[in-house]
Amino acid sequence: MLKKLLLILVLPTLAACAAGPRDANGVLDPYEGANRAMHAVNKGLDTVALRPAAAVYGGVLPKPVRDGVNNVANNLELPGDMINNLAQGRLDNFGNNFFRLIINTTLGIGGIFDPAKSFGLDHEDTDFGETLFVWGVPEGAYVELPVLGPSTERGVVGRVVDAALNPLGVILNDDQEDIASGVSIGRTLDMRYENRDLINSTLYESADSYAQLRLLYLQNRRFKLGDGEIADDFDPFGDPFAQ
Numbered sequence: 252m253l254k255k256l257l258l259i260l261v262l263p264t265l266a267a268c269a270a271g272p273r274d275a276n277g278v279l280d281p282y283e284g285a286n287r288a289m290h291a292v293n294k295g296l297d298t299v300a301l302r303p304a305a306a307v308y309g310g311v312l313p314k315p316v317r318d319g320v321n322n323v324a325n326n327l328e329l330p331g332d333m334i335n336n337l338a339q340g341r342l343d344n345f346g347n348n349f350f351r352l353i354i355n356t357t358l359g360i361g362g363i364f365d366p367a368k369s370f371g372l373d374h375e376d377t378d379f380g381e382t383l384f385v386w387g388v389p390e391g392a393y394v395e396l397p398v399l400g401p402s403t404e405r406g407v408v409g410r411v412v413d414a415a416l417n418p419l420g421v422i423l424n425d426d427q428e429d430i431a432s433g434v435s436i437g438r439t440l441d442m443r444y445e446n447r448d449l450i451n452s453t454l455y456e457s458a459d460s461y462a463q464l465r466l467l468y469l470q471n472r473r474f475k476l477g478d479g480e481i482a483d484d485f486d487p488f489g490d491p492f493a494q
Contacts, residue, residue, distance in 0.1 A: 276466060277473075279392045286395040290461045293400055294454055301443055302451075308437070309444030319363045320437040325374055326355050326362025327431050330418045335377045339385045344375040379416070380409025384476055393465060401468035 273279045280286065309317070329352040336345035351374060354367040383405050384390070391404025402410070414420075423431060443450065457463040 276469065278465065278469060280465070281392050282394060286393065286465075287461050289395045289397060290464070293395065293398065294460065296398065297443075297450075297454060301440075302447075305440045305443035305447070308440040309447075317437070317441045320434050321441055322355070322359070322365050323362040324431075324434045324438040325365075325376075326352065326359070327419060327434070328376070329374075331413055331416065332375060332377050334416055334418070335379055335382045335413075336375065338379075338382045339377070341375075344377070347372050347375050378409055379412040380406040381476060383409055393469070395461075395465075401464060 329348050333345050333348045333352070336342070336348060350370075351367040351372045354370065354372065355362045355365055358364075358366045380403075388405055390406070394402050394404060394407060396402050396407065399410070419428075419431065453463050453467065454460045
């Protein structure tokens with residue numbers, strides 16, 4: 252029932268997704284001109300804001316503190332992950348994330364620590380873009396989003412649905428939402444800091460940083476989904492080979 256309802260809601264958008272021939276790397280990029288323009292904007296934002304902010308964040312805060320912020324951010328994602336686990340029919344992953352949430356929220360003091368890992372309960376990270384993939388929805392064309400970076404048309408729909416279905420939007424009050432946003436920003440800065448060599452090489456040392464980032468993104472997501480399909484959703488500040 253959930254699958255049918257959500258497909259009814261998103262199919263009009265997905266039906267408008269671009270189709271056409273792909274290149275040798277499986278890339279469909281009919282919006283390349285606009286994507287390159289947005290990539291230039293995102294690269295400029297990284298140059299003037301994200302890269303220096305990440306250097307200060309990583310240079311000032313000790314790693315255990317940054318790890319605690321990351322743990323809280325990951326813990327806050329678990330309710331949304333669990334919804335997608337159920338939508339994908341992956342009950343084992345749902346149970347894994349459910350017990351992670353209980354253990355880390357209680358024994359881990361709100362998720363600051365990660366005692367669930369010692370029980371063999373790793374974070375089964377997912378999103379609605381992956382849910383659409385499991386349901387057999389085509390990925391559409393490659394898109395570079397403002398600030399958020401690489402995605403696809405299917406991934407854009409996934410982001411919108413994830414935001415709409417996130418139970419924290421109902422549970423948290425305004426102050427708690429501000430804290431949640433703060434730890435999410437902290438995690439982004441930490442990812443940028445920890446992966447600075449790879450990101451700097453891709454953005455500032457590549458002959459064509461747009462094409463290089465696009466290829467890394469698609470390869471990474473393909474691997475994560477365990478299929479040859481094009482990717483959906485990507486954190487441009489993470490290590491593309493880490494998942």
